[in-house]
Amino acid sequence: MKRVVGVVVSWAVLVFAVTAAAAAEEQTKNLESTPQVKTYRVQQKAIQAGDYEAYKKTMTKASAAGMDKQTKEMKMDPKKAMEFMKMMQPTDMKFTSLKVDKNKATLMATGMMEKEVNKGTIEFEQEDGQWKIVQQSWTNAK
Secondary structure (H helix, E strand, O other): HHHHHHHHHHHHHHHHHHHHHHHHHHHHHHHOOOOHHHHHHHHHHHHHHHHHHHHHHHEOOHHHHHHHHHHHHOOOOOOHHHHHHHHHHEEEEEEEEEEEEOEEEEEEEEEEEEOOEEEEEEEEEEEOOEEEEEEEEEOOOO
8 A cells, every 4th residue: 555655646746847847848838928028038039140239229228238338448449339238148048027007117037157056037118118138147146
């Protein structure tokens, strides 16, 4: 009888794990259709293309101005800034949650950076009727 209970418990754990993984994948798919993730994907494409102006259009005006200032302070031209951004961009991204509060939103994600899982927080604001990125931060802290 003990063996049967152990098999049933193991089966239940396996079913739960598969169900949880499927639910996480479904949530990621659902998040892909949100305007915040769509904005983030546009930004990723701009980074991959090295298009500094398209990159800035995904950001709030204040954040874009801050990017211009930081680029100048680092004595980088837009092309070098985009090369740097490309190096810093996480791979294998998965969006894990989205919290929207009126005209602000926080998108949580995971991604790989230097062969290590990092957690990301991407903050958005609505500006001129569109969701724009305010800032993002990534950490490898558990």
